[in-house]
Amino acid sequence: MSAQDEQTPDLDYDALARKYEEERAKRLKAEGLGQFREMTGALASFARDPFADPQFTRDPINREADVLIVGGGFGGLLAGAHLREQGVKEIVVVDRAADFGGTWYWNRYPGVRCDVDALVYMPLLEETGYIPSDKYAEGAEIYELCRRIGEQFDLYRDAMFQTGVESMAWSPERERWIVTTDRGDSIAARFIVSATGHYSKPKLPGIPGIESFEGACFHTSRWDYAFTGGNADGDLTGLTGKKVGVIGTGSTGIQCVPPLAEWAEQLYVFQRTPCSVDVRGNRPTDVDWIKAQPPGWWQKRVENFTNWTSGIQDGEDMVSDSWTNLLGEPTAVAGGVVGEVDPQEMLRAELRKMESVRQRIASLVEDEKTAEALKPWYHYFCKRPGFSDDYLQTFNRPNVTLVDTEGQGVQRITPTGVVANGKEYALDCLVFATGFDFMTSYTREAGFSITGRDGLSLDSHWSRGARTLWGMQTRGFPNFFLMSLLQSGVSINYMHIADAQTRYIATVIAHCLKNGVATVEPSAEAENTWVERCVELSSARKAFLEACTPGYFNQEGQPRPENELNMPFGGGPHAYLDLVTAAREGGFAENLEFGQVTPTGEP
Ligand code: N01
16 A cells, blocks of 8 residues: 555544554453343343233144244245245244244334435335335334235244244154254244344344443344433434443444434443444435336346446446445445455555545534544444444434443443443343344354255354355255355345345255155255365455454454354456356256155146
8 A cells, every 4th residue: 555645645544554453452352242142041031022012822843844943034025925925825924933033123222324325225115016116115014014925925824923933853754854843833844044134133142241231221133212212213202311331333333323212311331442424414215216217126136236346337327326336436335355456556445435434524513532432443444334314423412322342341340320431321121232143153143053965964064164055054964955145145235145045045945846846955065166166265365354443343352263264255246146046047957966766746
């Protein structure tokens, strides 16, 4: 990197690199991921579902199914919808939640919205006829679309809610997966689609005293409206006259802080690392535009968005927002995930972007010390970029205090408050916006054991890293499909990848059911080739993450050696989507091994 740059002669890149390193060093913790705690034991009550009927009971179910889908979020819903389109009849969706929705079932915190354009993020809009009201849809609206998909594709009929899968094991005799649950069920399923989500296991910080707090206390994905009053639109009347603290300033924190500030008597925002907060620019949906579109518009817009967010100027920028104009120029995206652009050019563009984010803070936040503390000093893609048009301005309110801990975090929690920077802040309510387990271990996040052929557990099979074909199948686990980020394509718009993956999965499953094919799994050669390709392409992202400020992307600054296997595919969304689409359109057989055939006729 040159010390100066023609476009921004004032930006001293070497000085920035030193500053970033200094700030990173402040945040590195020896405990790494060990600093977080699961919601078990003394913290088990944090996991309670505040939206479900706690009295719900039912008799155990013993049944057969063509396909068992774990997870009723968009991954599971898309799988269900595409399987139905292929004529598959017996589809059982199992979810711990009391309804469909996945992330949008759980995350109902005030201010929750999707920060990706609704017309590309929300799937099956043409099929359901649903028109989102805003460019960035509210969580409640997305949750409603999930329910509508469940209805329209008849997925409620056999759904099992408030039910956690405990184990699944392949029975070679029956050529079925035997799935057990925490309600005593036993389901023999021919196929499994494990769509357990990327942010489904909330985590808490292991701050000393966390169990001792006596006020209201909850994680953002289990919002306690019984205490705060109101709903995701605000009206948090229960907070009138209350002192509230929020720990965590990631994408969630920056969304719930403005409504909390509006209703609490006093709000303390405990910050360890500031989020980068860029322009949001929400506005009502252009309904006339949608009505004027020919069929197939969703796919076209989705492809256009993926192109623009991966450095390809594909004619008109249909979405035209802070994502498609990510670095202020058509460069690339996501810290080495997409390897199509000159890394030095990308680095300079990214440093300029971060500078503009800092300048925006200085222009919006009145108190200079607070503005200074809100400035992020790390590479733009080390953390997920944030967007908001009201978060920064919230710090101009007299009832809001930023408690910046300079990378150290909160020291202690007491029965009556939080101690940070040596000072105790008395609180009536404490909110943890501290995120989720992310790519720690597939089965840990999913919460159930998976045992394939010959008693092989997925944990031991992947003990040195994941092995998959296109991130969706793994050898030794017949008829098992998964949706995760491991060796899978990634896009800013998860739905583009999820839609392509579930179309592929539905095609392969329907092929087997229609033709009486007992089993399907990747061939050794196809799996090895894919794993090698993923490893080869992982080096850019690996190096990038190693130099990043700690966060969930890099296992809190301690990236693991097996990461070269446990990363998303580094060849960009296009290469991945082309592959999966070609496979679905006829090429899948050459990469798969099929078991014996007993013609059955119908799927
Ligand atoms: O979680 P996070 P999130 N003391 O892990 C802080 C998606 N999402 O729920 O940065 C004090 O990003 C931690 O501090 P630091 C999106 O993909 C999407 O916000 O580690 N603070 C950080 O600030 C996103 O990335 C949307 O120093 C402590 C925060 O907790 C993902 O979900 C909306 C601490 C955790 O941030 C997760 O986002 C929301 C401690 N001891 C979320 N420990 C949209 O589409 C942790 N922190 C809009």
